Amino acid sequence: MYKYILRRLLQMIPVLLGSTFIIFAMVFALPGDPTAGMCGERPCAPAFVAKFRLEHNLDDPLPTQYAKYMVNVAQGDLGTNFRGIKVADELKTRYPTTAKLAGMAIIFETIIGVFAGVLAGIRKGRFVDNLVLVSTLFVIAIPIFVIGATLQYYLGVRWKIFPVTVSPEATFYELLLPAFVLGSGSIAYVARLTRTNLVENLRADYVRTAVAKGLTRRRAIGLHTLRNSLIPVVTFIGADFGGLLGGAIVTERIFNIQGVGGYTFSSLHNHDGVAVVGTVTVLVLVFLLANLLVDLLYGVLDPRITHD
Known part of the structure; x- marks a missing residue:
C-alpha cells in the first residue's frame, strides 16, 4: 500500500x-x-x-x-498578482468557500444520484425508471447557467425560500441552492451511471447464485450488486470533484460567491497571469490527490482489488 x-x-x-x-x-x-x-x-x-x-x-x-x-x-510561493497581493493569501480566504460549495455539491450528487440510479435499476422498464432517464436527460441538456438563473428566480426572488445571493460569510444555508445548481449535471450523470451498472450486475451469475442459495433480493443488491456497481460511480465522483472546483466559475458568478471561481474570472479579465496560473496549479494538485483517494477506495468497495 x-x-x-x-x-x-x-x-x-x-x-x-x-x-x-x-x-x-x-x-x-x-x-x-x-x-x-x-x-x-x-x-x-x-x-x-x-x-x-x-x-x-x-x-x-x-x-x-x-x-x-x-x-x-x-518553496510554497504561488507568486504575487499584478495588484501586489500574494496569490496564496487570496486563495486562503477564498478556497474554504469554494471547497465547501464543491463538497456540498458532491454530497448532493452522491446521495440523490445514487438513490435515483438504484431506484431506476431495481425497477427497470417501469415508470420510475423512465422518469429518472427522462429527467436526467432533461437536466443534462440544459446549460448550468440556465438552471442557476431559473432556480435563483423562482426559489430566491419569487418564493423567497433561499437567499438570492451569498454573503461573504457563505453559510451552509446560503450555499444549499448554489451547491445543488453546481452539482445538478453531475447528479444526472451519477444516476444514469448507477442505473446502468446496477442493471448489468443484476444479470450476473453471482447474483442469481446468491438468490438461489436463499439470500433475499434486497440483501443481494445491498451486499453484493451495489458495491460492485459503485466502482465506476466512485471514479466519476472523484474526478468530478476537481471539475467542480474549476467549474464553479459560472455558479459563483450567478450567486455572487466570493470564491476561487470569481477570483479566476476577474484575474482572466484583468490579464493577471500569475493569479490564474497559481489558482490552476492548486486545482491540479487537488485533482491529482482526489484521483489517488479514489484509487484507494477501490479496495474498500472490491476486496479483489489490491495495491501491492
Whole structure:
C-alpha cells in the first residue's frame, strides 16, 4: 500500500509539470496589456511599465519565466498578482468557500444520484425508471447557467425560500441552492451511471447464485450488486470533484460567491497571469490527490482489488 502511494505521488510530478506548463504558456500567450487601467484613464509611464515587467519577469523567454515560477512554487510561493497581493493569501480566504460549495455539491450528487440510479435499476422498464432517464436527460441538456438563473428566480426572488445571493460569510444555508445548481449535471450523470451498472450486475451469475442459495433480493443488491456497481460511480465522483472546483466559475458568478471561481474570472479579465496560473496549479494538485483517494477506495468497495 505505502509503495503504491509513493509510486503514485512520484507519477504526479511529471503530470503537474506538464499541465502547469501548458496552462502557463496559454495564459501568458493571451493578448492584452496587464498594465492597462493601473494608472487610471491615462496610459502608465514607460518607467512604471518597465519596472512592472521586470518585477514579473515578463520580458524573459517563456521557459525562463516558467522555471522561475516553479522554483517559487516548490518553496510554497504561488507568486504575487499584478495588484501586489500574494496569490496564496487570496486563495486562503477564498478556497474554504469554494471547497465547501464543491463538497456540498458532491454530497448532493452522491446521495440523490445514487438513490435515483438504484431506484431506476431495481425497477427497470417501469415508470420510475423512465422518469429518472427522462429527467436526467432533461437536466443534462440544459446549460448550468440556465438552471442557476431559473432556480435563483423562482426559489430566491419569487418564493423567497433561499437567499438570492451569498454573503461573504457563505453559510451552509446560503450555499444549499448554489451547491445543488453546481452539482445538478453531475447528479444526472451519477444516476444514469448507477442505473446502468446496477442493471448489468443484476444479470450476473453471482447474483442469481446468491438468490438461489436463499439470500433475499434486497440483501443481494445491498451486499453484493451495489458495491460492485459503485466502482465506476466512485471514479466519476472523484474526478468530478476537481471539475467542480474549476467549474464553479459560472455558479459563483450567478450567486455572487466570493470564491476561487470569481477570483479566476476577474484575474482572466484583468490579464493577471500569475493569479490564474497559481489558482490552476492548486486545482491540479487537488485533482491529482482526489484521483489517488479514489484509487484507494477501490479496495474498500472490491476486496479483489489490491495495491501491492
